[in-house]
Amino acid sequence: GAGVSQSPSNKVTEKGKDVELRCDPISGHTALYWYRQSLGQGLEFLIYFQGNSAPDKSGLPSDRFSAERTGGSVSTLTIQRTQQEDSAVYLCASSRAGGSLHTFGSGTRLTVV
Amino acid sequence: GESVGLHLPTLSVQEGDNSIINCAYSNSASDYFIWYKQESGKGPQFIIDIRSNMDKRQGQRVTVLLNKTVKHLSLQIAATQPGDSAVYFCAENVGNQGGKLIFGQGTELSVKP
Numbered sequence: 001g002a003g004v005s006q007s008p009s010n011k012v013t014e015k016g017k018d019v020e021l022r023c024d025p026i027s028g029h030t031a032l033y034w035y036r037q038s039l040g041q042g043l044e045f046l047i048y049f050q051g052n053s054a055p056d057k058s059g060l061p062s063d064r065f066s067a068e069r070t071g072g073s074v075s076t077l078t079i080q081r082t083q084q085e086d087s088a089v090y091l092c093a094s095s096r097a098g099g100s101l102h103t104f105g106s107g108t109r110l111t112v113v
Numbered sequence: 114g115e116s117v118g119l120h121l122p123t124l125s126v127q128e129g130d131n132s133i134i135n136c137a138y139s140n141s142a143s144d145y146f147i148w149y150k151q152e153s154g155k156g157p158q159f160i161i162d163i164r165s166n167m168d169k170r171q172g173q174r175v176t177v178l179l180n181k182t183v184k185h186l187s188l189q190i191a192a193t194q195p196g197d198s199a200v201y202f203c204a205e206n207v208g209n210q211g212g213k214l215i216f217g218q219g220t221e222l223s224v225k226p
Contacts (some may be wrong), residue, residue, distance in 0.1 A: 004156075016197065020184050023158070031212050033181060033212070033213060034140070035212075035216075041218070041219075042202060042216040042218045042219050043202070043204075043214075043216040044216075045213050045215070048140060048211055048212060048213045050211070050212075054154055055211055056210070056211050056212055056213060059213075072164055091156055091157070093156075095212055096175075098211035098212075099212065100147075100206040100211075100213070100214060101159065102147075102157075102159075102204075102214060103159070104149075104156030104157045104158070105156050106154070106156045107155075
């Protein structure tokens with residue numbers, strides 16, 4: 001597509017439930033990134049995909065967080081057994097192969113109540 | 114003026130004045146730097162980038178300066194406009210660690226008409 005698309009834009013979930021966040025990158029961008037942004041903070045790296053493989057998962061905060069990418073395109077970030085501290089905006093970005101100039105989506109605002 | 118603490122540093126300027134936003138980056142091995150602008154409820158938007166083999170780069174109304182000796186980056190905005198009000202982030206990429214970006218804390222720019 002023309003830009004990076006994320007869905008849903010807002011998600012409210014109860015503590016303990018699982019959530020899935022979706023990212024559709026720019027067509028032709030082989031690299032895809034997930035970041036988390038807490039209120040009033042900078043962006044915290046979570047995971048990076050090159051094609052369908054994830055060479056860097058170092059930012060995932062716990063084993064409750066996982067992500068996958070299929071067909072070198074859409075990615076899903078899954079948070080299991082959500083906790084209140086998971087409340088944040090989750091941002092997805094994509095870039096061309098070999099580059100790190102990110103184009104970001106508008107994010108998913110996750111609220112755990 | 115600026116305030117630093119639990120809240121984002123804030124820079125308040127008069128419309129038409131020049132703005133300078135500063136950033137200290139963390140890794141001396143970083144070789145690519147980007148400034149992003151983030152408006153409320155949106156994802157970060159690219160402003161300008163610079164590689165480590167340069168010390169200055171100019172765009173339309175914006176200039177980025179890089180001082181590798183002290184690991185300092187600055188963004189200068191000429192003739193600041195109300196539409197420039199946003200949070201500005203610097204980001205660095207360490208070339209041998211894939212495409213992920215490390216983001217600074219951010220500075221909130223407020224432009225008074």
